[in-house]
Amino acid sequence: MLMTCAHCGREFSATNLNRKYCCNSCNVLASYARNGRPGERAAELAEAKKQLAAEAKKLAATRKKAITIKDLLLT
Numbered sequence: 518m519l520m521t522c523a524h525c526g527r528e529f530s531a532t533n534l535n536r537k538y539c540c541n542s543c544n545v546l547a548s549y550a551r552n553g554r555p556g557e558r559a560a561e562l563a564e565a566k567k568q569l570a571a572e573a574k575k576l577a578a579t580r581k582k583a584i585t586i587k588d589l590l591l592t
C-alpha cells in the first residue's frame with residue numbers, strides 16, 4: 518500500500534498501515550520536532566532548574582531579611 522510520509526511527504530510503500538514515516542530517520546526527526554532534541558531538552562531543563570534555584574535563593578534572602586530582629590524593631 519502506498520502511503521505519504523508524515524514528515525517529509527515522500528511516498529513510500531508500507532507493509533504496516535500503522536507506519537506514518539518512510540524511514541526511521543523521518544520517525545526520529547518528527548519526534549524531535551514534536552518534543553525537541555534530547556540534548557536541547559536537557560539543556561532547557563538545566564536552565565529552568567538554574568533559574569528556579571536563583572529565585573529560591575532570592576526568596577530565601579528576602580525572607581531571612583524580613584525576620585531579623587533589627588527589622589522587627591524598625592517596623
Ligand SMILES: [Zn+2]
Nearest residue numbers: 522525539543
Ligand atoms: Zn520521510
